[in-house]
Amino acid sequence: MEKHVVVIYPHPDDESFGAAGTIAQFRTQGVSVTYLCGTLGEMGRNMGNPPFANRETLPEIRKQELIEACKVLDMELSMLGYRDKTLEYEDRQEVAMHLKSILDEMEPSLVITHYPGYAVHPDHNALGAAAIEAVKLMEPGKRPTVWAQAFSNNFKEALGQPDINNDISDQIDKKIEAIFCHDSQAGGVISQRNKTENNKIDLKAEAQKQMGQEQFYTWDFNS
Numbered sequence: 001m002e003k004h005v006v007v008i009y010p011h012p013d014d015e016s017f018g019a020a021g022t023i024a025q026f027r028t029q030g031v032s033v034t035y036l037c038g039t040l041g042e043m044g045r046n047m048g049n050p051p052f053a054n055r056e057t058l059p060e061i062r063k064q065e066l067i068e069a070c071k072v073l074d075m076e077l078s079m080l081g082y083r084d085k086t087l088e089y090e091d092r093q094e095v096a097m098h099l100k101s102i103l104d105e106m107e108p109s110l111v112i113t114h115y116p117g118y119a120v121h122p123d124h125n126a127l128g129a130a131a132i133e134a135v136k137l138m139e140p141g142k143r144p145t146v147w148a149q150a151f152s153n154n155f156k157e158a159l160g161q162p163d164i165n166n167d168i169s170d171q172i173d174k175k176i177e178a179i180f181c182h183d184s185q186a187g188g189v190i191s192q193r194n195k196t197e198n199n200k201i202d203l204k205a206e207a208q209k210q211m212g213q214e215q216f217y218t219w220d221f222n223s
């Protein structure tokens, strides 16, 4: 059983799309979970349709959405305060030291992050690399386990099958509820207007097919 799980992703909504089922399962086991969210996703292109946000209001909207999603998932939230779309240009060692200082204090037993190079978005790859570097900098005896999440098109050919395959079908409702919190990023599919029960049922069927599993690779610090 885990002691404390720390999730490290760069954007509000990465946690809901990527690991909501796994997070919810840990919470039902009574394991505390903290989300270290890298940015406020303030450079997101979606402003709603019709637009309900602009460059000035988007960060606050996304922050509120994130707070709601964390409430749904019953996890602690800590914002790292980096700027969206610039994480790849930050000094990796500095970000790693920043993350290490937080991990040293929180002493998690498990860290969940993106798999560098196989997580599509440059911010995902950059923060995943910094998170893994942070754990590497810790004393070997104090390092948490790291689960890295990949979702580029080719990741299974390149990396083989993930060793962690969490069946999260018992938490699909929670996952959908968390995703629904991120209204601004879901575009037309989950706009306020379409947030009807029918839409939820469709999404649920779709989710069970496509999102019934959350997969991770346990990071090997010895190779």
Ligand SMILES: [Zn+2]
Pocket (backbone or CB within 6 Å): 010, 011, 013, 014, 121, 124
């Ligand atoms: Zn993201």
